[in-house]
Amino acid sequence: QKEVEQNSGPLSVPEGAIASLNCTYSDRGSQSFFWYRQYSGKSPELIMFIYSNGDKEDGRFTAQLNKASQYVSLLIRDSQPSDSATYLCAVTPGGYNKLIFGAGTRLAVHP
Amino acid sequence: EAGVVQSPRYKIIEKKQPVAFWCNPISGHNTLYWYLQNLGQGPELLIRYENEEAVDDSQLPKDRFSAERLKGVDSTLKIQPAELGDSAVYLCASSPRDSPNTGELFFGEGSRLTVL
Numbered sequence: 001q002k003e004v005e006q007n008s009g010p011l012s013v014p015e016g017a018i019a020s021l022n023c024t025y026s027d028r029g030s031q032s033f034f035w036y037r038q039y040s041g042k043s044p045e046l047i048m049f050i051y052s053n054g055d056k057e058d059g060r061f062t063a064q065l066n067k068a069s070q071y072v073s074l075l076i077r078d079s080q081p082s083d084s085a086t087y088l089c090a091v092t093p094g095g096y097n098k099l100i101f102g103a104g105t106r107l108a109v110h111p
Numbered sequence: 112e113a114g115v116v117q118s119p120r121y122k123i124i125e126k127k128q129p130v131a132f133w134c135n136p137i138s139g140h141n142t143l144y145w146y147l148q149n150l151g152q153g154p155e156l157l158i159r160y161e162n163e164e165a166v167d168d169s170q171l172p173k174d175r176f177s178a179e180r181l182k183g184v185d186s187t188l189k190i191q192p193a194e195l196g197d198s199a200v201y202l203c204a205s206s207p208r209d210s211p212n213t214g215e216l217f218f219g220e221g222s223r224l225t226v227l
Contacts, residue, residue: 004153008151016139032214032217042220043202043219043220043221044154044216044218045193045218046214046215046216049214049215055182088153088154089143090153090214092214093199093227098156099156099214099216100154100156101153101154101155103150103151103152104152104153
């Protein structure tokens with residue numbers, strides 16, 4: 001079992017719709033959770049982080065965390081073609097100061 | 112403020128040849144990371160430095176890979192000899208002292224290696 005699992009996609013949504021990206025993790029002691037965006041041929045950039053159960057909103061982005069289910073998600077409201085990218089979920093496993101990345105979900109927003 | 116700088120951006124070599132990548136982190140960032148990213152995969156940690164000390168190199172294939180961070184600033188990652196399976200993007204990232212657990216890593220543009 002991979003430490004961080006994501007559906008590779010592609011997830012295709014129409015412009016203006018809500019895109020929902022999901023991630024599960026195996027280490028129940030994981031403490032911090034991150035979403036990075038990576039455009040094709042570019043390096044990853046941090047867009048959201050969440051530490052506590054529940055929702056965290058930042059503009060059009062909402063991160064959701066459910067530690068009991070070992071599940072973290074990212075919602076993108078009013079999706080734009082410029083949101084088309086690979087979204088990487090990353091986790092800090094319990095007791096370790098490092099990031100473990102999932103393989104990423106490719107999102108395609110079509111006009 | 113300048114970002115993380117890596118060079119070369121692209122490198123093509125034949126198998127069994129050596130190759131080296133260089134990284135200059137953001138000024139003041141004491142933590143430096145080298146990640147490997149294969150096509151369609153997420154970054155995988157190779158080594159993490161706190162200043163000049165390698166604090167996590169458990170995933171570094173030490174038979175052919177080596178890294179150093181002299182004076183706690185710039186870092187080099189070397190592969191000798193390179194194998195076909197080493198073809199990937201090598202990402203360098205840095206983070207400041209006061210955010211080791213926020214997970215905000217600042218990545219360079221990466222060095223894309225092709226081994227023929």
